[in-house]
Amino acid sequence: MPVTPDDARLMDVQQGGRCFFCDGPVGAKATFDHLIPQAYGGIDDPANVVLAHRRCNQRKDDRLPTDEELDRFFALRRSSRLGVWPPLRALRDGDEGADEEERWMTVAQAMARER
Numbered sequence: 262m263p264v265t266p267d268d269a270r271l272m273d274v275q276q277g278g279r280c281f282f283c284d285g286p287v288g289a290k291a292t293f294d295h296l297i298p299q300a301y302g303g304i305d306d307p308a309n310v311v312l313a314h315r316r317c318n319q320r321k322d323d324r325l326p327t328d329e330e331l332d333r334f335f336a337l338r339r340s341s342r343l344g345v346w347p348p349l350r351a352l353r354d355g356d357e358g359a360d361e362e363e364r365w366m367t368v369a370q371a372m373a374r375e376r
């Protein structure tokens with residue numbers, strides 16, 4: 262389900278009004294960044310979305326979140342109703358030191374289980 266205005270407000274509070282990527286203040290100019298890009302099957306749902314500056318969102322482009330970003334995301338979502346999309350959990354729980362291709366494979370398999 263797409264992010265509702267209520268979800269966005271809660272995200273803003275939980276991120277402390279800061280951009281997920283650069284930690285700078287973002288406020289009302291925040292854009293929705295999909296941690297697993299929609300172009301690659303990421304869902305448009307709060308469980309896959311963070312608030313970010315437009316420029317940080319664009320700079321991130323279509324890569325997967327790093328381990329450090331996943332750790333921060335999981336910390337933000339601990340006991341939050343906004344939740345975590347299972348493929349993000351699969352990615353975090355994947356092999357340490359996996360290369361980008363292996364990480365994409367992990368995500369693809371987890372997304373297949375969601376359908």
Ligand SMILES: [Zn+2]
Nearest residue numbers: 280283314317
């Ligand atoms: Zn930013």
